[in-house]
Each structure stands twice: as structure tokens, then as C-alpha cells.
Amino acid sequence: MTDPTRLPELPFPLRAHGPDGGWAYADGTLTGRAGPRQDLFVPPTGTALDPASDAPRLLGVPAGDFQLIARVAVDFRAAFDAGALHVRTGEREWAKLCLERSPERPTICTVVTRGHSDDANAYEVPGDGTAWLRVSRTGRAFAFHASADGVRWTFARLFALGTEEEARAARVGFLAQSPAGEGCEVAFDRVEYRAVAPSGLRDGS
DSSP: OBOTTSOTTOSSOOEEESSOOOOEEETTEEEEEEOTTBOOOOOTTSSSSOTTOOOOEEEEOOOSSEEEEEEEEEOOOSTTOEEEEEEEEETTEEEEEEEEEOSSSEEEEEEEEESEEOOEEEEEOOTTSOEEEEEEEETTEEEEEEESSSSSOEEEEEEEOSOHHHHHTOEEEEEEEBSSSSOEEEEEEEEEEESSOOSOSSSOO
16 A cells, blocks of 8 residues: 555645545555535535535645546445545635536536635536546646546636636645535546646547
């Protein structure tokens, strides 16, 4: 078993944030778990969820343009259980790309938080409920993509977070959540890091 803060696929170390996620890495797979009602969301209404809520995260600081790719599987037990890739530039400036049970079917979802969170579903995931996720940085912007096979990518979101300096110092990594349930386990494999932005954001590459 390898130290989960030193993944061999990544050129930068990771650090755990939030509640204990029981992060572990073995045989090419990073695993973690969210506890009951653990989430990361600041409701735009101010009424739905506790804005002080928190979820287990494992994050590091990449340099320059990049792509962080992983295939994610979730032990879905309740609505909104999810495994996600996460990018953060500040305490109220962050985003996540989720494979989430939303609420009945595995779904690709995105959240961008600038003080308060938005929330958008992209599409339902067919088959066994696993998906490939990718977060990229291109200049000061970030992009979210998802894929069924890790080859052909579907564009989900393009956005900015913070100042250009803050975007260049962003922390990026992995997240588990179970906002309405008693907890869930997530697994990330086929982790890959590319020190370059995608060649195109909307052409499937």
C-alpha cells in the first residue's frame, strides 16, 4: 500500500482536508469515504444545507496548465452520494465535478462556488455507473469534462475562479460526499496527470 498523499501518477504531493476520509492507495486505486451528511455546498437560497458543511478532500498544487484525469466509481447508497474532482482557490471559491446519484440515477454534475454555490446536472451515466472525470487548467480558466471511456470527452463546464494569481495557485484533487445519506465509499483509478491543457475544449479531445 502506498501513501495516498504521494500518488505515483502525480508530480505533486497531496494533503487531506476536512473530515477524515480514510484515504488509501493500493494497486493503482485511490479510495476514500464520506461520513453521514458530509457535503461541500453553500446554498444560494441560504436555507437548504448548512453553509459550514464539509467533506473529505485530498488536494495538491499543480504547476502551469494541466489535466487531472481519473475514473470514478461510487458505492451509491443515498441520493447525492458522489465522488468528485475538486478545484479550490479560496474558502468560498471552489468547484467540483461529480459522479453523483442525482437523485435516482448516476449523473455528471457540476458545482461552482463564488461565495454561494450553483448546481447543474449535465447528463445521466448509463451502464455500470462509473465515469471518467477530467479537470483542466488553461491559462486562468478551468474546464470540466466527463467521458465513458477516457478517450472521447464531453464538455461540461468552463469557468474562472478568483484572480489570475489565485487560479495559478489552485489546489486540485479528490473529494467524497454523502449529503443526505449515512456515508458512501468512492474509488478513483486510472489516475493520470498531463502537464498541458486539452488541445480543444469542445471537440471531444
